[in-house]
Amino acid sequence: MDVLISGASIAGPALAYWLGRHGYxxxxVEIAPELRTGGNAVDFRGPVHLGLLxxxxxxxDLRAVQTGGTVMRFVDENGNRVxxxxxxxAGGDIEILRGDLSRILCAAAGDRTEYLFGDSITALDETPDGVDVTFASGLRRTFDxxxxxxxxxxxxxxxxxxPERQFVRHLGYYVAGWKVPEAPGREAVGYNVPGRLASLGDDQAFVAFSAPELTYDRHDRDAQKQIVREHFAGLGWRVPELLDALDHAGDLYFDQICRVDINPWSRGRIVLVGDAACGATxxxxxxxxxxxxxxTLAGELAAAGGDHTVAFARYEARIKPFARRxxxxxxxxxxxxxxxxxxxxxxxxWLHNQGWFLKLTYRIAGDRSGGIDLPDYDTAAGRLSAASRPLRSSARPGRR
Structure with missing residues (x-):
C-alpha cells in the first residue's frame, strides 16, 4: 500500500519508519525546500518514550547529539536570582534540537521512504479505491x-x-524564538514582568507574552517581528540586546500557545497523527x-491487514486517552x-523554589508521559502477537 504523509518534522518520519518496517x-511531502535545521530544544521523558526510540x-544517535539540558535561572531586572x-x-531524560531530531528520524526511515520537498497538498479527493492528491507543484498522484x-x-x-478555528483553541499566550549569535555560554536565564517573559540560553532567545488571539499572516516574518517588538519595547535586563538580534534574525519561530481538539481523528482514508490530531504548543x-x-498507527494498520476502517478506530481508541492526558x-x-x-x-x-513542589511536578510529568501499554506488533504476520508486552530519497514512487 502507498501511504502519503504530510509533514517531515517528527510524527511524519517516525510513522514512515514503522510503515516501512511493516511493508508499506x-x-x-514537506512544504519546506529541505529539512529544517536547528530550532528549539525538545525533550523525551520516561520509559514509554525512550523504549520506543x-x-x-x-x-x-539522539544521545550523541543531545543538548544535555541546562539549569533555568530566573532573575530580576538587575540580574539577581529569584x-x-x-x-x-525542562530537558527531560533526553533533550535535543528539533532539527537534529528530524534529521535522525528521517535517516531512520531510510530508502523505504520517498521525499517530496518544497511541495504541499492542495486538494484531496477520496474514491472507493484511494485518495487522488493534487500538489501545489501541479503533480497528481493516487495513494491508498x-x-x-x-x-x-x-x-x-x-x-x-x-477551517482551523473549529479545532484549535487559543490559550491566551504567544511565544517566539530566534538566534542571538553573539550570546556566549549555555546558561539559560529568564526575566519576567507581569504577562511577559524574555529569556536567553545557548544562543537562542525565547519570549512569551499574554495576549488575546491576534490576526497576522503566519508567513510574514516582518509582521511577526513587529508584534514581538511592540510587546517588549521598553523592558530592562537584556531585552534591548535580544530585540537588536531580532532585527537581524534570518529565521523566527512565532506561534500562539494553543490546543488541538478534534473528534474523530480520521475520515475515510485520511487520518491525523501527532500535533495535527492532539497538539499542545x-x-x-x-x-x-x-x-x-x-x-501505534502503523502497528494497527499491520494488525488489521491494511483495513483502515478497522485500524484507524483502534489507533484512536488506544492513543486518545494517553494524548489527552x-x-x-x-x-x-x-x-x-x-x-x-x-x-x-x-x-x-516561591512554589518552584520549594523541593516538595518540584517533586510533585516531576510526578505529574511522569504520569503524563506514561500510563500506556503498547502492543508488540508482529510485523511478519501482520497481526498482534499473542504476547503483548508494555514498552516502557531514492525510493520507490507511489502509485500513479
Whole structure:
C-alpha cells in the first residue's frame, strides 16, 4: 500500500519508519525546500518514550547529539536570582534540537521512504479505491491512504475536516524564538514582568507574552517581528540586546500557545497523527506523543491487514486517552512562563523554589508521559502477537 504523509518534522518520519518496517510504501511531502535545521530544544521523558526510540534504533544517535539540558535561572531586572529550575525539569531524560531530531528520524526511515520537498497538498479527493492528491507543484498522484502529520496548523486537517478555528483553541499566550549569535555560554536565564517573559540560553532567545488571539499572516516574518517588538519595547535586563538580534534574525519561530481538539481523528482514508490530531504548543509532550502515536498507527494498520476502517478506530481508541492526558500540561504553560500579575509571579517563584513542589511536578510529568501499554506488533504476520508486552530519497514512487 502507498501511504502519503504530510509533514517531515517528527510524527511524519517516525510513522514512515514503522510503515516501512511493516511493508508499506510511505511518501513524505514537506512544504519546506529541505529539512529544517536547528530550532528549539525538545525533550523525551520516561520509559514509554525512550523504549520506543530504542526500538527504532535511534536512541544512541539522539544521545550523541543531545543538548544535555541546562539549569533555568530566573532573575530580576538587575540580574539577581529569584527562582531556579533543575536541568531535567525542562530537558527531560533526553533533550535535543528539533532539527537534529528530524534529521535522525528521517535517516531512520531510510530508502523505504520517498521525499517530496518544497511541495504541499492542495486538494484531496477520496474514491472507493484511494485518495487522488493534487500538489501545489501541479503533480497528481493516487495513494491508498493519506496521513496529516503537519502540526497544529495542519493543511490536511483543513482540507479534510474544515477551517482551523473549529479545532484549535487559543490559550491566551504567544511565544517566539530566534538566534542571538553573539550570546556566549549555555546558561539559560529568564526575566519576567507581569504577562511577559524574555529569556536567553545557548544562543537562542525565547519570549512569551499574554495576549488575546491576534490576526497576522503566519508567513510574514516582518509582521511577526513587529508584534514581538511592540510587546517588549521598553523592558530592562537584556531585552534591548535580544530585540537588536531580532532585527537581524534570518529565521523566527512565532506561534500562539494553543490546543488541538478534534473528534474523530480520521475520515475515510485520511487520518491525523501527532500535533495535527492532539497538539499542545508547549508543555503538552507533543514530541513523545507523536512517536507513540506513529508507532501505534502503523502497528494497527499491520494488525488489521491494511483495513483502515478497522485500524484507524483502534489507533484512536488506544492513543486518545494517553494524548489527552499529556495535553493537560499545555494548558498551564503560558501561566507558568509569564504569570499575568506581580502576585502571580511571586507565587510561582516561591512554589518552584520549594523541593516538595518540584517533586510533585516531576510526578505529574511522569504520569503524563506514561500510563500506556503498547502492543508488540508482529510485523511478519501482520497481526498482534499473542504476547503483548508494555514498552516502557531514492525510493520507490507511489502509485500513479
Amino acid at each position: 510504501r510511505p511518501t513524505i 530504542d526500538k527504532m534504533g535511534v536512541l544512541d 527562582m531556579e529550575m533543575p536541568a531535567d525539569f 491512504l493519506v496521513v496529516g502529520a503537519d502540526g497544529v496548523h495542519s493543511n490536511v486537517r483543513r482540507l479534510t475536516f474544515g 508547549i508543555g503538552g509532550m507533543g514530541n513523545g506523543t507523536a512517536v507513540v502515536a506513529a508507532y 499529556a495535553q493537560r500540561g499545555g494548558s498551564g504553560a503560558g501561566h507558568f512562563l509569564a504569570p499575568r500579575t506581580a502576585r502571580g509571579l511571586r507565587i510561582r517563584n
